[in-house]
Amino acid sequence: MQWDETFHVPVAQRAAGVVILNGQGDILLVREKGDGKQRKAGLWHIPSGTVEEGENPQDTALREAYEETGLRVRLLKFLGAYLGRFPDGDLILRHVWLAEPEPGQSIAPILTDEIAEARYVTQTEFDALYAAGQIRMYHTRLCYEDARREVAAQAARRDHRRAQES
Amino acid sequence: MQWDETFHVPVAQRAAGVVILNGQGDILLVREKGDGKQRKAGLWHIPSGTVEEGENPQDTALREAYEETGLRVRLLKFLGAYLGRFPDGDLILRHVWLAEPEPGQSIAPILTDEIAEARYVTQTEFDALYAAGQIRMYHTRLCYEDARREVAAQAARRDHRRAQES
Numbered sequence: 001m002q003w004d005e006t007f008h009v010p011v012a013q014r015a016a017g018v019v020i021l022n023g024q025g026d027i028l029l030v031r032e033k034g035d036g037k038q039r040k041a042g043l044w045h046i047p048s049g050t051v052e053e054g055e056n057p058q059d060t061a062l063r064e065a066y067e068e069t070g071l072r073v074r075l076l077k078f079l080g081a082y083l084g085r086f087p088d089g090d091l092i093l094r095h096v097w098l099a100e101p102e103p104g105q106s107i108a109p110i111l112t113d114e115i116a117e118a119r120y121v122t123q124t125e126f127d128a129l130y131a132a133g134q135i136r137m138y139h140t141r142l143c144y145e146d147a148r149r150e151v152a153a154q155a156a157r158r159d160h161r162r163a164q165e166s
Numbered sequence: 167m168q169w170d171e172t173f174h175v176p177v178a179q180r181a182a183g184v185v186i187l188n189g190q191g192d193i194l195l196v197r198e199k200g201d202g203k204q205r206k207a208g209l210w211h212i213p214s215g216t217v218e219e220g221e222n223p224q225d226t227a228l229r230e231a232y233e234e235t236g237l238r239v240r241l242l243k244f245l246g247a248y249l250g251r252f253p254d255g256d257l258i259l260r261h262v263w264l265a266e267p268e269p270g271q272s273i274a275p276i277l278t279d280e281i282a283e284a285r286y287v288t289q290t291e292f293d294a295l296y297a298a299g300q301i302r303m304y305h306t307r308l309c310y311e312d313a314r315r316e317v318a319a320q321a322a323r324r325d326h327r328r329a330q331e332s
Contacts (some may be wrong), residue, residue, distance in 0.1 A: 002205045004304040009249040009257065039168045056316065058244045078224045081247040081259060083175040091175065092248060137169040150222065 011083075012090035016060035017048020018073060018099035021149040026120040027144050030068045030109065033116045044121070044129055046143060047135035048094065053097055065099060069118045070108035073099040079099040079146045082139040096143040121146075128143070177249075178256035182226035183214020184239060184265035185313040192286040193310050196234045196275065198302070199282045210287070210295055211302035212309060214260065223261040231265060235284045236274035239265040245312045248305040262309040264316055289314075 020028040025146050027046070036105025047068040051060045058075060065073045075097040082094045109115040121129065126144065186194040193212070202206025213234040217226045227309060231239045241263040248260045275281040287295065292310065296302050 001301060002209060003250060003305065007250045007252070008304050008308075009251050012251055013254065033182065043168055054319075056243065057246070061244075072310060077222065077243060078261070080223070081261065082258070083177055083249070083257070084173045085175050086173075091249070093249070094249065095244070133167045133302045135167060137167070138171045138174050141245045142174075153220075153222075 007040065009091070011093045014051035014057060014060075014063065015048055015092060015094040016096070017033070017046045017050055017094065017143075018056040018061050018097050018145050019046055019079060020069075020073065020099050020101065021147055021151060022120050024122070025148060025151070026122045027147070028069060028107070029121050029124060029126075030118040030138075031116045032071040033114055040136055042116075042134070045098065045140050048096070051095075055142055058097070061074070061095065061097050061099070067111045068109055068115050070110055071101040071105050075103050077150060078147040079143055079150060082142060084137075084139060093117045094139055094143075096146075098147050106142070108144075109119075139154050175257070177259045178252075178260040179216055180217035180223060180226075180256060181232065181260040182217050182223040182262070183212045183309075184227050184231045184237075184263050185212055185245060185309050186231070186237075186239065186265050186267065186316060186328075187313055188286050189318070190288070191314060192288045193292060193313070193330050194273070194284065195287050195292075196284040197282045198320040199280055206302055208282075208300070211299055212262065214262070214286070215268075217261075224263070227261065227263050227265070233277045234275055234281050236276055237267040237271050239267050241265050243310055243316060245316060248308055250253065250305065252276070260305055262308075262312075264313050298318065 029044045031044050032040045038117045047065045049064040051057050065071055075098045077098045079098050107118050109118050130141055142145050195210045196213050213231045217223050221331045222256055230307040243264045245264050250258045273284050275284050292296050292309045297309055301307060
């Protein structure tokens with residue numbers, strides 16, 4: 001065997017979520033409620049949450065999107081798995097997909113005890129929120145960047161195909 | 167911000183691959199060629215390989231499946247991201263999807279310089295190869311186990327739906 005069990009690194013916690021962009025490249029974010037004692041209180045993040053025992057991360061992403069925005073979504077493409085380390089040393093891996101809402105729905109969070117609001121944020125507004133420390137994670141920014149890169153790459157491939165076909 | 171850049175853990179290398187099961191739960195594996203000096207020479211693994219710069223892991227999985235087995239496949243579901251640490255401390259993250267071949271193809275590896283053979287291996291044979299140190303990674307076993315669990319969960323959900331509908 002080339003890489004046995006000693007090569008394996010256990011991950012203490014898994015999370016999954018979605019990046020949903022509208023046609024203008026704005027990103028759908030949710031703002032956490034909280035009593036101000038929690039470190040995430042009031043901060044903006046993508047719809048996402050913990051992968052439960054025995055749950056597939058893909059199913060977590062769909063479930064969290066629905067609970068936090070009220071939208072049934074379709075996963076378009078895997079964006080990345082973002083690794084983080086808590087202060088106690090435990091690792092967390094967050095799986096993120098590019099997704100789009102099924103047509104004809106309105107944004108209306110189900111978990112109203114946890115989510116104060118859910119809405120599209122422009123890139124300019126995102127950058128301002130980030131600079132002000134109002135975005136929940138560095139990873140929130142990374143997956144937004146990766147999503148814009150993926151959408152741009154898809155558009156470039158589509159243009160290339162059309163140019164070849166014409 | 168709750169989790170800033172100091173929370174982020176960089177991953178030095180990314181890989182992606184596929185678990186393909188047939189109707190009997192046998193797994194499609196590839197056996198590496200090699201001159202015997204390489205530690206992976208002669209060992210069995212799922213079709214998989216390195217995510218190239220700017221490549222999406224989903225696209226890597228499709229590309230590697232084709233190069234190592236000659237099969238065009240469809241990704242059915244994300245199975246997991248398996249984290250490993252090389253002896254030098256660098257982290258590698260391997261993304262694995264459950265996949266199925268598009269109909270009407272034969273197994274015929276393209277990278278014949280690297281791949282000695284590709285074929286379905288029964289679970290009994292897999293266990294024997296594993297015990298004999300002929301499976302390339304502990305992660306190869308983990309993702310096979312996760313794939314069988316996912317397929318069993320899908321079958322249970324299907325049976326449950328049918329029972330409700332009847």
